[in-house]
Amino acid sequence: MSAGALPGFRDFYPEQFAERAWLFEVWRRVARRFGFVEYDGPPLESLELYTKKSGDEIVGQLYNFKDKGDRDVALRPEMTPTVARMVAAKANALRKPVKWFSIPQLFRYERQQKGRLREHFQLNVDIFGEADVSADAELLAVACEIMRECGLGPDDVRARVSDRRLLTALLRALEIPASSDAAVFAAIDKIERIPRGHPLWESAWTGIPATTVDRLLGLVESSDLDAMAREFAHVPDVAGVVDRMLRYRSLVEAHGVGEYLKLDLKIVRGLAYYTGIVFELFDAKGQMRAICGGGRYDNLLEALGGVDMPALGFGMGDVVLSDLLRERGKAPATPARLACWVAPKDDRAYVRAVNVAAELRRRGLATDYPLRTQSLSKQVKVAADAGAGRVVFVGDIGDVEVKTLADGSQTTMSLERLYDSLENDGNSDSTGATDHP
């Protein structure tokens, strides 16, 4: 037997699991505060669901195979096709806006590289059925509030926001022909990785006057919304989208996350997919891959499910975010496993100690006891290592002694008083020390 998981797959030992559970709990807590409800779909879907959205070239990156019923199937590489299928199937019955989230595990057969996994978990947050920019602001707000809930402020993380329609309107206003759009978008997408003098870069601008290129790049580099509002006040097509972005900005500020926001027209995401405002969250130092990416994809449900419904959403993976939290010292401490330890004083007390442990557990306290005879000093050590706040020493009859490990104090009391005191101290379903995520 191979001792390890497949390459690119993770084992979550309790310590790693606790970190993952903490992050999932942050995701769920914030999404629920925003009124999103959780759903899930199958990790295995028909291959067609993915090729229909992304073309046949996606197959090279999939865990796909023929099942025993001769169906072409694939492990899900992303959640959007599943949620689009699910929403489309109940489009009429669902009250709009549909605000859903999910935390699927996703799979891609990527070439092995250091730190490159073949599975990851991804928070997916989507809104269906609302075309107004209010939904775009709501979506960015939930992503930024997750950052805040993780302890990451605007100094740690920035939301870089662009608008496909604004960029297109600027190209038209500058009289760059629509036939150049794809090449120009691709060039802007690479603006930070490919220097301006590079041949690949220059080829995008064939036939466009140098002064126009300079002006466009100036607008893109500065991404100054107020300056654009002034400069293009007389161009209705630009002024309209600038107005919408101004409203977006005021709503994002009303959400209390304006400090995270940075308009940045250099952000270009999947051309065939996104139709409006798009965004990515990055660590403020710009050293890591994107933490989160998303935007408006109003045409996808029509293409995938035959239902005309505006849609927008984002995906936030667990890997980059966890790396950032670890780097910033914001990763959670491993939670305490126990609140109480019940120590039988000798073998005659064993069955009674089991019964005391059972009563404490039934009162919601994480409690353990030795499965085999152990010295009392060994038991206190095991209890302390598991984070237990209290050790209850139990004899075969009579009162028990309760030791508080934090200060070493010890009190003798009846079992009834023990149960009463624990029921009243609000420790139910906690370990007493740190809440288990």
Place this chain on the structure above:
Amino acid sequence: MSAGALPGFRDFYPEQFAERAWLFEVWRRVARRFGFVEYDGPPLESLELYTKKSGDEIVGQLYNFKDKGDRDVALRPEMTPTVARMVAAKANALRKPVKWFSIPQLFRYERQQKGRLREHFQLNVDIFGEADVSADAELLAVACEIMRECGLGPDDVRARVSDRRLLTALLRALEIPASSDAAVFAAIDKIERIPRGHPLWESAWTGIPATTVDRLLGLVESSDLDAMAREFAHVPDVAGVVDRMLRYRSLVEAHGVGEYLKLDLKIVRGLAYYTGIVFELFDAKGQMRAICGGGRYDNLLEALGGVDMPALGFGMGDVVLSDLLRERGKAPATPARLACWVAPKDDRAYVRAVNVAAELRRRGLATDYPLRTQSLSKQVKVAADAGAGRVVFVGDIGDVEVKTLADGSQTTMSLERLYDSLENDGNSDSTGATDHP
């Protein structure tokens, strides 16, 4: 695009997801009270991990394929090989007893039958490193406490417990040769499905005197531990295992779950796998498949991972248990989505209303507001449908009106008072009505 999931796979729309989340939360809550910690492994593993445990015949039931690196891989059909692999890899570093649980999704390519799924979720609870019967009692106790936490008492569910070693000792005491063991175990396993006169049944007993068969079946049918203790007091091999079962019973009673327990030697589980006490939980009417099954498998880690470590555990699937809960009217109500609704009185109040919603969310309250203009009466209806306890009416300046939907009462207050009152009422991170699972 196919509108549905693959055959045998489930879509979890929010309503179904909430039911699943409720069950997972019960599982986690009880397992943690018992001091178990959660882990997870990959849903895709090397095929060899499963054939090594179960032989090549398992492949017919697997979702197996060759990945793009030419590895033979399979979606996990069970969790035990994964956890055995993980524990074996760190056997020396882990403090014993290792008490772990997990809630994996498992996959089997089963022939399509009504109600027969190809995926399900299964709680796996295991203890490694403890040979004493105290661990067997602890394991049964956590399973029974889960039943109790679900609202299922001993009238709803019974734990049928057997002991491979007790049955073997009885066979020897009755002078049935060891060469008959496999056939006799198989016959006992079918005792409730195949009538005694049936040819298949009789063939197991070739060469065994009819009086011996009658005596054995009498012992198996009555499964009376106290009677066995008296009858075999003079046979040390039987008396020893009976003594151990008596101690097991007293520990199970100390755990407070004695009422669920029913010794039943008719319970025979995987022969090649289990080595000691085995158990299954059934609905008391005996109408459904087992809710849970498990036992001691002391030889598996040696066989799979080359590490000699006693082990025991159980699996409890989500499907049968959820069916039973629904049938008994114990399924949870769909939780309220919202605690608060913020209603802008008109368009001028919109941005301020978004800001109020953001403040309430930051205080931990699940809060929503309209993404587009809606009449106030429509908003109150939407809020009520989402389970919100309160609607906050917001104008563009000044105080707000807070309507309590339960009694229709309405109070005017400043925003500061609103925030203070909500922060103090203990509603944080809840919907105010029902806790979201």
